[in-house]
Amino acid sequence: MxxxxxxxxxxxxxxxxxxxxxxxxxxxxxxxxxxxxxxxxxxxxxxxxxxxxxxxxxxxxxxxxxxxxxxxxxxxxxxxxxxxxxxxxxxxxxxxxxxxxxxxxxxxxxxxxxxxxxxxxxxxxxxxxxxxxxxxxxxxxxxxxxxxxxxxxxxxxxxxxxxxxxxxxxxxxxxxxxxxxxxxxxxxxxxxxxxxxxxxxxxxxxxxxxxxxxxxxxxxxxxxxxxxxxxxxxxxxxxxxxxxxxxxxxxxxxxxxxxxxxxxxxxxxxxxxxxxxxxxxxxxxxxxxxxEWVVNKDESKLSKSKGNAPYLPNIVKLGFDPMDVRYFLLSKNYRTRIQFSIEALEGARNAREALVRRLRELGDTKGNVIPEYIERFKKELENNLNMSGVLALINELLKEDFPKEDILATILDFDKVLALDLEEAITKKEPMEFPSEVEALLEKRMLAKKEKNYEEADRIRGQVEEMGYKLLDTPEGQKLEQV
Ligand SMILES: [Zn+2]
CATH class of the missing domain: 3.40.50.620 (HUPs)
Known part of the structure; x- marks a missing residue:
């Protein structure tokens, strides 16, 4: 090391x-x-x-x-x-x-x-x-x-x-x-x-x-x-x-x-x-x-007294996952200053989510780690914790011709160090996405209900159900299930 x-x-x-x-x-x-x-x-x-x-x-x-x-x-x-x-x-x-x-x-x-x-x-x-x-x-x-x-x-x-x-x-x-x-x-x-x-x-x-x-x-x-x-x-x-x-x-x-x-x-x-x-x-x-420090865009140090240094719970309240923050902080070597901004954090979130999506595509069967890549991963760690090297290695591996499940197993093994909860993230169901017409109808129905126009609300329900969904009214709002 x-x-x-x-x-x-x-x-x-x-x-x-x-x-x-x-x-x-x-x-x-x-x-x-x-x-x-x-x-x-x-x-x-x-x-x-x-x-x-x-x-x-x-x-x-x-x-x-x-x-x-x-x-x-x-x-x-x-x-x-x-x-x-x-x-x-x-x-x-x-x-x-x-x-x-x-x-x-x-x-x-x-x-x-x-x-x-x-x-x-x-x-x-x-x-x-x-x-x-x-x-x-x-x-x-x-x-x-x-x-x-x-x-x-x-x-x-x-x-x-x-x-x-x-x-x-x-x-x-x-x-x-x-x-x-x-x-x-x-x-x-x-x-x-x-x-x-x-x-x-x-x-x-x-x-x-x-x-x-x-x-x-x-x-x-x-x-x-x-x-x-x-x-x-x-x-x-x-x-x-x-x-x-x-x-x-x-x-x-x-x-x-x-x-x-x-x-x-x-x-x-x-x-x-x-x-x-x-x-x-x-x-x-x-x-x-x-x-090194975490700095603002102008390279000044984040400072609590200037109000530009958020706590973790503030960041989570903005809709970020703590793993976005971990990804953001680990993606640079400890010797490099990191510029903090919401956009930079969004960049980290996008990168992490893209990685999770790619891993999800690899399936969920357990494979075997690829020794050659494990060795290369260790080399990057031993090289002054070269995290940008580690992230580049992951991208390279994702393009390789190895069996999908082995690629997945190898990257999940890297996660013992990255600790980004990758396995948990890929098995977690993403919220179901609906066509935009359906989303628009749900929006309309919500407004109709607000205005107590129940006739209109029922009519929209009929339309949604014709499109192949079951619509439920729950305490948290309208929910859809695919029929
Ligand atoms: Zn001390």
């Missing part, structure tokens, strides 16, 4: 630490809001990776965190340790406790994952009845359940001499890591510009890029709702320490792949890497991989 390694700045052959096994840590959702389509992309893309590795025969160990601690870091490229606690803010807005907010939005994440056929981190299908109560069994980890472990790791970082303490917080001193900005190649002075605004919030903070490991319940955060005891006083952990902790607690001091969005690179992953070195004296993650 080859993937694009962000640190190596190139596509690289993945050499697992343990033969045959791949360990993956995926930065998961922050659960005080509903994910929009730009957030969802990461989970579809990395689900493809997860399924591809399973298909290729790897034993996959995967963890995904759920950030249910209200962290201070803002979404901008530089991050700020002194922003608002949005978990607290959302809790106040909705009149709920922070943990209730977290549970509510964990359930929403599970709904979206289920609808989009995203596997749980443990590789299982997310059951219908799974909610926030049982997520741990499925490989999701909640930050609030790892605070003790976070404190242990912070202690290690402190013992190794990477921290300093102020009245407000315990900080990580980024100047102690020689290649701190290795991801971006920025020098610290450049970074300084971005975080300048927050300097002064804590007059004792030494370097603008230093970040909080433990925030004390002091000053601005005196009344912070979520808080824990620690060697540095009552307070709460910084955001980045959560991922360093859960990754190493569950996958070990060295693991293979860490996934996230490109927006995590300059701060979150830069800091996570620094913490790992601070705690363990070496890099923990072998390959960092990042997915």
């Amino acid at each position: 080859k993937l694009y390694s962000t640190l190596d700045k190139k596509v690289k052959e993945i050499e697992p630490i343990k033969k045959g096994q791949i360990s993956i840590y995926s930065c998961g959702p922050t659960v005080y809001f509903r994910m929009q389509i730009g957030n969802i992309r990461a989970y579809v893309n990395w689900d493809i990776l997860h399924r591809a590795l399973l298909y290729l025969g790897y034993d996959v160990k995967r963890v995904m965190n759920l950030t249910d601690v209200g962290h201070m870091t803002s979404d901008d490229d530089f991050g700020s340790d002194f922003g608002e606690d949005r978990m607290d803010k959302q809790a106040q807005k909705e009149g709920l406790q922070p943990l209730d907010i977290a549970n509510k939005y964990i359930n929403a994440v599970l709904d979206d994952f289920r609808a989009l056929n995203i596997l749980a981190p443990n590789g299982e299908i997310i059951p219908e009845d799974l909610n926030h109560k049982g997520v741990q069994e499925y490989g999701f980890t909640r930050a609030t359940e790892y605070v003790e472990e976070m404190i242990e790791i912070i202690k290690k970082i402190e013992e190794n001499g990477y921290t300093y303490e102020t009245k407000q917080a315990l900080y990580f001193d980024v100047t102690k890591i020689k290649d701190y900005t290795i991801f971006t190649g920025q020098n610290l002075n450049e970074k300084e510009v971005g975080v300048r605004e927050e300097v002064g919030v804590d007059p004792e903070k030494r370097n603008p890029a230093d970040f909080v490991l433990w925030m004390k319940r002091y000053g601005k955060y005196e009344n912070h709702i979520m808080n824990w005891e620690s060697p540095w006083g009552n307070g709460f952990p910084g955001w980045h320490i959560e991922c360093s902790t859960m990754g190493t607690s569950l996958l070990g001091e060295r693991f293979d792949i860490h996934t996230g969005g490109v927006d995590h690179i300059p701060v979150h992953h830069t800091n996570e890497r620094a913490q790992n070195i601070g705690a363990f004296g070496h890099s923990v993650v072998k390959y960092w991989v990042h997915n």
